[in-house]
Amino acid sequence: MDCKNSSNNNADITEDMIFSCFAAAQKLQDTRTSAESFLDVEEYENRVMYPEFARWARKAGYPHLSNLFLKVAGEEKEHAVWLRKLYSEIGIPQANADVVRAKEALAEIKANCDRLIALNPDGVVENALRVAIRVEQREHLEIYPRLRDQALQEGLADAAEIYQKVIDSESVHAQLFQEALNEFISLKQKAQEAVVQG
Numbered sequence: 530m531d532c533k534n535s536s537n538n539n540a541d542i543t544e545d546m547i548f549s550c551f552a553a554a555q556k557l558q559d560t561r562t563s564a565e566s567f568l569d570v571e572e573y574e575n576r577v578m579y580p581e582f583a584r585w586a587r588k589a590g591y592p593h594l595s596n597l598f599l600k601v602a603g604e605e606k607e608h609a610v611w612l613r614k615l616y617s618e619i620g621i622p623q624a625n626a627d628v629v630r631a632k633e634a635l636a637e638i639k640a641n642c643d644r645l646i647a648l649n650p651d652g653v654v655e656n657a658l659r660v661a662i663r664v665e666q667r668e669h670l671e672i673y674p675r676l677r678d679q680a681l682q683e684g685l686a687d688a689a690e691i692y693q694k695v696i697d698s699e700s701v702h703a704q705l706f707q708e709a710l711n712e713f714i715s716l717k718q719k720a721q722e723a724v725v726q727g
């Protein structure tokens with residue numbers, strides 16, 4: 530694969546840019562509002578974020594990473610189903626404003642990413658993996674444990690159990706993406722060493 534370094538390119542899309550676009554979840558205070566917000570986030574990851582990362586990986590020539598993003602996208606849908614069931618008595622929540630903003634920002638990232646993938650396919654895929662790890666770690670280490678503990682404090686044992694199920698799943702996602710990134714980096718290093726020794 531033709532992999533050119535785009536570090537001189539002003540339009541470089543950084544990990545932080547992708548992260549702020551996709552990590553749209555808001556930290557809200559009470560259990561009910563937070564859960565509504567995170568139902569949106571789960572759906573956003575299922576419908577927008579991971580399908581987009583899958584598209585980038587496929588375009589960059591990494592079908593196995595594309596499949597990994599799609600597999601996780603499918604599991605995010607399950608999280609949305611669990612949370613919706615949990616909150617079924619309060620109806621289908623409105624889209625969170627941050628999620629709406631992130632969807633708009635996505636259009637710009639998308640347009641620039643297509644160009645950047647042509648210049649630096651590996652860089653885009655590596656950034657997508659790093660962002661996926663940050664998103665999943667934040668969810669299983671901070672966001673859902675907070676919701677679980679809040680639910681426990683409020684005596685909502687069933688709710689706490691569902692949050693724990695989400696925590697366990699997000700933790701697996703973080704691990705899968707970390708392993709994929711490690712493998713991606715080590716393959717790149719081996720390829721570079723082969724060129725040097727060549």
Ligand SMILES: [Fe+2]
Pocket residue numbers: 571574604605608668699
């Ligand atoms: Fe999730």
Ligand SMILES: [Fe+2]
Pocket residue numbers: 601605665668698699702
């Ligand atoms: Fe996840």
